Amino acid sequence: MATINDIAAKLGISKSTVSKGLNNAKDVSEEMRKRILETAVELGYANKRLQKERKALCILVENMDFQTPNQFGHDIILGFRQMAEPEGWTVDIIPIDMEFQRLTPYGVFMIEHGYQASFILGLTLLDPWMHEFRTSKIPAVLYDNYIKENPYIASVGCDSQEGFELAVKYLTSLGHKKIGLLSGPLESYILKARYNAYLSAMEKYGLEINENYIGLGYYVNDSTRKYIPKLMDQGVTAILFSHDVRAISAITECEDREIRIPQDVSIIGFDDLPMTAHMQPSLTTIRQDRLALGKCGFYALSSLLNHVPIGSILLRASLIVRDSTGPAPEHAWIDTHPQALNLPKNTTAPILS
Amino acid sequence: MATINDIAAKLGISKSTVSKGLNNAKDVSEEMRKRILETAVELGYANKRLQKERKALCILVENMDFQTPNQFGHDIILGFRQMAEPEGWTVDIIPIDMEFQRLTPYGVFMIEHGYQASFILGLTLLDPWMHEFRTSKIPAVLYDNYIKENPYIASVGCDSQEGFELAVKYLTSLGHKKIGLLSGPLESYILKARYNAYLSAMEKYGLEINENYIGLGYYVNDSTRKYIPKLMDQGVTAILFSHDVRAISAITECEDREIRIPQDVSIIGFDDLPMTAHMQPSLTTIRQDRLALGKCGFYALSSLLNHVPIGSILLRASLIVRDSTGPAPEHAWIDTHPQALNLPKNTTAPILS
Numbered sequence: 001m002a003t004i005n006d007i008a009a010k011l012g013i014s015k016s017t018v019s020k021g022l023n024n025a026k027d028v029s030e031e032m033r034k035r036i037l038e039t040a041v042e043l044g045y046a047n048k049r050l051q052k053e054r055k056a057l058c059i060l061v062e063n064m065d066f067q068t069p070n071q072f073g074h075d076i077i078l079g080f081r082q083m084a085e086p087e088g089w090t091v092d093i094i095p096i097d098m099e100f101q102r103l104t105p106y107g108v109f110m111i112e113h114g115y116q117a118s119f120i121l122g123l124t125l126l127d128p129w130m131h132e133f134r135t136s137k138i139p140a141v142l143y144d145n146y147i148k149e150n151p152y153i154a155s156v157g158c159d160s161q162e163g164f165e166l167a168v169k170y171l172t173s174l175g176h177k178k179i180g181l182l183s184g185p186l187e188s189y190i191l192k193a194r195y196n197a198y199l200s201a202m203e204k205y206g207l208e209i210n211e212n213y214i215g216l217g218y219y220v221n222d223s224t225r226k227y228i229p230k231l232m233d234q235g236v237t238a239i240l241f242s243h244d245v246r247a248i249s250a251i252t253e254c255e256d257r258e259i260r261i262p263q264d265v266s267i268i269g270f271d272d273l274p275m276t277a278h279m280q281p282s283l284t285t286i287r288q289d290r291l292a293l294g295k296c297g298f299y300a301l302s303s304l305l306n307h308v309p310i311g312s313i314l315l316r317a318s319l320i321v322r323d324s325t326g327p328a329p330e331h332a333w334i335d336t337h338p339q340a341l342n343l344p345k346n347t348t349a350p351i352l353s
Numbered sequence: 354m355a356t357i358n359d360i361a362a363k364l365g366i367s368k369s370t371v372s373k374g375l376n377n378a379k380d381v382s383e384e385m386r387k388r389i390l391e392t393a394v395e396l397g398y399a400n401k402r403l404q405k406e407r408k409a410l411c412i413l414v415e416n417m418d419f420q421t422p423n424q425f426g427h428d429i430i431l432g433f434r435q436m437a438e439p440e441g442w443t444v445d446i447i448p449i450d451m452e453f454q455r456l457t458p459y460g461v462f463m464i465e466h467g468y469q470a471s472f473i474l475g476l477t478l479l480d481p482w483m484h485e486f487r488t489s490k491i492p493a494v495l496y497d498n499y500i501k502e503n504p505y506i507a508s509v510g511c512d513s514q515e516g517f518e519l520a521v522k523y524l525t526s527l528g529h530k531k532i533g534l535l536s537g538p539l540e541s542y543i544l545k546a547r548y549n550a551y552l553s554a555m556e557k558y559g560l561e562i563n564e565n566y567i568g569l570g571y572y573v574n575d576s577t578r579k580y581i582p583k584l585m586d587q588g589v590t591a592i593l594f595s596h597d598v599r600a601i602s603a604i605t606e607c608e609d610r611e612i613r614i615p616q617d618v619s620i621i622g623f624d625d626l627p628m629t630a631h632m633q634p635s636l637t638t639i640r641q642d643r644l645a646l647g648k649c650g651f652y653a654l655s656s657l658l659n660h661v662p663i664g665s666i667l668l669r670a671s672l673i674v675r676d677s678t679g680p681a682p683e684h685a686w687i688d689t690h691p692q693a694l695n696l697p698k699n700t701t702a703p704i705l706s
Contacts, residue, residue, distance in 0.1 A: 149515070292661045310652075314663070315662060
């Protein structure tokens with residue numbers, strides 16, 4: 001671990017200037033302070049004094065609501081705090097956005113605030129800090145994201161493969177054979193993982209993998225509108241979704257088209273958002289236990305702080321069976337509604353997704 | 354969690370008889386004691402009194418040497434104890450074998466000794482207790498093994514995929530294109546994982562996957578003797594091994610055949626056994642940090658004991674580059690030694706593997 005001496009030597013300045021820069025003293029220019037902090041990050045310096053005073057972790061949150069118990073991030077954060085705070089850690093919750101990341105490098109942010117480590121929720125591959133994580137030496141745990149070859153960064157998430165295997169096994173037991181997937185685009189780590197999990201579950205149960213059973217699109221409602229008819233046209237009798245929000249969108253779409261759930265098509269979401277139990281029909285879904293995910297996040301951080309280079313922790317998935325799944329229909333919906341798909345297609349707005 | 358009452362009700366006997374049975378009192382028949390213990394296991398009873406007195410965990414070891422620092426299991430056990438004992442746990446190390454497992458069901462063994470949870474090293478899919486783990490409700494962590502759909506059992510291991518990706522990336526940078534794999538048979542969980550990791554790494558780096566580059570065999574030396582000539586005959590210039598012991602066997606085999614390592618063929622092991630640094634040539638290998646693996650084992654057990662249903666923890670792999678790897682030869686060995694493979698084949702014992 002680098003010391004103040006190392007930073008001073010590298011920049012050719014005195015130890016006291018480095019110390020002033022790190023501690024935000026007024027008689028160091030803003031430019032010098034920036035150079036000192038960036039060198040500190042580069043060399044892997046940790047501000048022991050601040051850390052000793054504070055024993056502090058932060059949870060950095062982007063693209064995820066967490067303020068109320070109904071929101072996705074709430075229980076993840078609660079679970080983390082339930083593990084961390086009894087061990088004497090202060091946990092700060094800090095919403096971040098792209099702009100914030102562009103203004104301050106991650107390492108500088110962490111050193112300035114004396115955070116020993118971070119738990120990071122909701123970042124995508126497009127976020128500026130993701131690049132920095134490849135080489136950062138500050139322990140961090142990413143939810144549903146994975147950084148290769150950096151032993152300071154671990155990943156936690158729910159086991160997508162186990163989740164989709166449970167779902168396909170269950171659907172198979174109900175007689176379904178043509179099972180589709182509707183997902184967001186594969187640019188995100190977790191969507192790619194779920195896509196692969198779908199393929200592997202289909203293969204495992206000896207079911208046909210057919211690209212016409214799969215729809216990928218960025219905008220939720222637009223891609224639902226585009227792909228539900230396409231999949232029904234192929235004779236698909238059950239659809240898996242990469243996230244509950246897409247499955248919920250499909251409930252509306254099917255209602256509009258008078259496709260009955262589950263009589264004509266069974267649908268299964270992923271996440272078990274609190275609202276899914278109250279949909280009409282209530283949604284069968286793969287549960288991510290968010291409280292447990294938060295706790296896993298803390299286990300992973302503890303291990304990194306103890307120099308145990310965990311790469312990933314996967315939490316068990318479970319299938320919550322509700323009303324949106326049922327036995328496969330005797331005849332595919334398209335065979336009994338041969339004209340059905342022509343009508344709405346012509347009356348809807350152009351497809352964007 | 355079941356109580357003594359539940360056991361008594363299920364067996365139609367008094368609470369005091371149950372209590373005597375659980376505590377090994379003399380005035381309960383051996384047969385009754387057995388029925389009580391088995392019912393206790395079935396109902397998920399935990400002996401709170403014994404557990405309160407003892408706060409005890411066990412490490413169950415089969416097929417793995419661990420007594421001296423040079424042996425594979427030594428540091429795994431040490432790492433586990435380094436985490437567990439400061440938290441007040443007693444850790445017993447218990448070698449087990451097939452016979453032992455057949456005599457006493459796992460659940461009965463755990464309850465009788467008041468162990469809250471176990472860390473399990475070296476079991477294969479053939480071990481009798483593996484079947485019981487599918488439904489056991491006693492927290493257990495398995496090294497290099499995975500039990501589906503049971504939230505009481507977690508898995509820890511080193512990330513085979515990361516390991517083989519590092520190896521193939523490195524070999525590619527040295528100009529190798531035809532890269533082979535020698536492994537044990539795919540009946541074990543971890544060997545299957547490594548086999549898949551090999552395929553996925555080859556695919557990732559755009560290299561040809563060819564079944565003639567792959568050799569699987571149970572007996573180490575026999576399968577080395579069989580497959581080294583086969584792979585060399587195919588023009589393979591580098592070979593990955595599922596375990597160091599196989600790579601070490603290949604060093605001898607190549608020496609016998611005057612195949613030079615690394616000039617004619619580069620070889621990479623997996624495990625970083627202490628002896629690999631002292632081989633001639635010293636072995637390039639993928640390191641499993643065994644101390645960290647033991648610590649991971651305790652993190653996983655802690656999380657299960659806290660009702661956080663972790664499925665698996667994967668530790669980072671790292672590539673340790675030594676002398677058994679070098680630049681790909683300009684001409685494959687077989688092209689410059691066209692007669693070489695006929696001789697030893699006729700002089701060796703029949704191939705058994």
